[in-house]
Amino acid sequence: MRNLQLPIHTPRLQLREFTREDLDGIFGYSSDPKVTRYLFFGPRDRDSTAEYLDDLLASQRQRPRTRFELAITEISSGVLIGACDLSLIETRVCDLGYMLGHRYWDRGYATEVALTLTDAAFQQLRAERVISTVDVNNRASIRVLEKIGMRWEAVYRKHRRAKNRWWDCHLYTLPRTVWESARGVQTC
Ligand SMILES: CC(C)(COP(=O)(O)OP(=O)(O)OC[C@H]1O[C@@H](n2cnc3c(N)ncnc32)[C@H](O)[C@@H]1OP(=O)(O)O)[C@@H](O)C(=O)NCCC(=O)NCCS
Numbered sequence: 001m002r003n004l005q006l007p008i009h010t011p012r013l014q015l016r017e018f019t020r021e022d023l024d025g026i027f028g029y030s031s032d033p034k035v036t037r038y039l040f041f042g043p044r045d046r047d048s049t050a051e052y053l054d055d056l057l058a059s060q061r062q063r064p065r066t067r068f069e070l071a072i073t074e075i076s077s078g079v080l081i082g083a084c085d086l087s088l089i090e091t092r093v094c095d096l097g098y099m100l101g102h103r104y105w106d107r108g109y110a111t112e113v114a115l116t117l118t119d120a121a122f123q124q125l126r127a128e129r130v131i132s133t134v135d136v137n138n139r140a141s142i143r144v145l146e147k148i149g150m151r152w153e154a155v156y157r158k159h160r161r162a163k164n165r166w167w168d169c170h171l172y173t174l175p176r177t178v179w180e181s182a183r184g185v186q187t188c
Pocket of ligand 1: 036110111133138141
């Protein structure tokens, strides 16, 4: 069965399972309209944060597990600073996502997370393709996807209706072959 070995470490961050004790930390960033501006949900109130956490904790027990939504903590401070996720949306296709509390933006953290999670998707979940969809106006996230070597593949007009508007989104993808040559991975 495919699984992720947790926790995962990046140079400055730890990616670990969420626990019940994370409720306040999650509420801290997901109640911030700056953070949820380009996300289909939010800002969340306390009740919807608790519902989200219940749902997330239930997904940890699913077998086979298809959703790996992980807490991002800063190693130096031990603080929960955001969330990231890999979801197996098809057998060999992983969808990548991330969000950080705004105090932690522009330090290269999301790039660090996205690089490490794509490696985990190919190495541990044995994905053939990692994808991410991003609102066409979300410049910071688009830049992160480009920095980790993902390629623009399409634009979906009216991809989703959420928060009383239609969302136009870019699709970025990373095929295994491109990841292997970028990372110098040997295949036989
Ligand atoms: C998107 C997000 C995760 C980026 O996190 P981060 O840790 O700041 O990202 P990084 O520091 O690794 O990289 C950000 C890059 O975007 C660039 N950037 C930031 N704001 C930008 C803007 N408005 N326009 C263009 N580029 C921008 C930064 O300069 C940096 O690029 P550089 O390294 O070439 O200078 C963070 O902004 C966030 O949590 N946003 C809210 C949630 C969200 O939108 N998640 C993504 C959903 S698809």
